[in-house]
Amino acid sequence: MAGLKENLLELIRRTSAEMPDDVHRVLTESLQAEEKRTTAEFALKTIHANIEIAARKSQPICQDTGSILFYVHVPVGGDQLVFEEAAREAVAEATKKGFLRQNSVDSLTGKNSGTNLGPGTPTFHFTQTRGATAVDVRLILKGGGCENVGAQYSLPDSRLGADRDLKGCRRVILDAVLQAQGKGCGPGVLGVCIGGDRATSYAFSKEQFLRPLDDRNPNPELDALEQEIVATSNQLGIGPMGFGGKTTLLGCKICAVNRLPASYFVSISYMCWAFRRRGVVLSADGGTIEKWLY
């Protein structure tokens, strides 16, 4: 238990201060692609410098350390409550140490809990894996600015001319990119879910952020749509921070789940450039680190 808490604390520190390699790589490619001596290049250079300083000083990449989302695969029989307790302690300690900002506010009174603990924070998503002997923990910190520009569309959408097909999905996803510009600290990454109900659709869209940026969708139609959305978005001239430029999106990840015959939701979560996502594989009791992910 003590070992588990320490390991989770280190996971939080790394997630807050160190950019995952896959995202860093795409940001570096974007910087090389931008025209020199433009405001777009300035924004990306500043972002790079920021990533470097945060890692060196072990301080948050962005001061908004966001919503704390744990995704955990446990072996069958693994005690989820013990995990939750240890994770809560680790979150409170990480807040005290400044790896996390005090970010949990009572919606009725406006009072900040000061520890990041409270009803609904942090959130846990558990999955049991048969035959597994280790615990796989992934953590996403998602900032408020980018969360605010997420969008959910109900198709058909006559205003956008979007029908219940992949072409319609493409239209609403690109509309979300257009509307998000200048807000949410682009260049960003989209997580998209087609289908589900209003709640599950958004939940699945966020899970797409667990995929490495350079992976490919096993479904050829969705894979083509992912590539196309990134290519088209990067032709719109929105650019980093909405300053204009070539880099509007760093990636787009799409999943599809079943829906009711009456519903057709497309849910889009937007992740800012400060894409904080890390993972760790722990021994079944959580006490030993087997390997770091991402």
Add this chain to the structure above:
Amino acid sequence: MELKTPISEDVIRSLHVGDLVEITGVVHTGRDAVHKFLHDGGSLPVDMRGGVLYHCGPVMVKEDGQWVCKAAGPTTSTREEPYQAGVIQKLGLRAVIGKGGMGDKTLAGCKEFGCVYLHAVGGAAQVLAECIKKVRGVCMLEEFGSPEAVWELEVEKFPCVVTMDSHGGSLHKDVFASSKEKLAKLL
């Protein structure tokens, strides 16, 4: 181009959308609470004439009796849209720093009173904190709490882009219009 505070109206009028600037001198932070407070008739015990207001809720810690800034990225500016033009006039501001841009009322205020909106790089909390050389003072700390207080910061080469100028130009409007047009062709 380097902007030294206090900034003259002539200098501000010479700036245009897309210019890169670096601020050296004094900057005051102010966000939701202080805008509402000033709008409701409140006044501050500091003179900001010719100065710069930064939409920022910094992370401050006291080390050996001195305030030190640990992170200082911009916050979203649109929340201050109802108040900003009035605050620019009341305080005699020459520049407002934030992120995400602001609307028509502020744009008109910039034109009338000789002010610009400067966009800092959102999320770049560490780079921007390094430009802050000294925390000179604070007011409204008791009343508003640390993130909402008015911090007086000494900055050196604090980098921003002019995205709204004093001639009615707005990069946000331009990019939105052109990207919308491009998207219509690609749909």
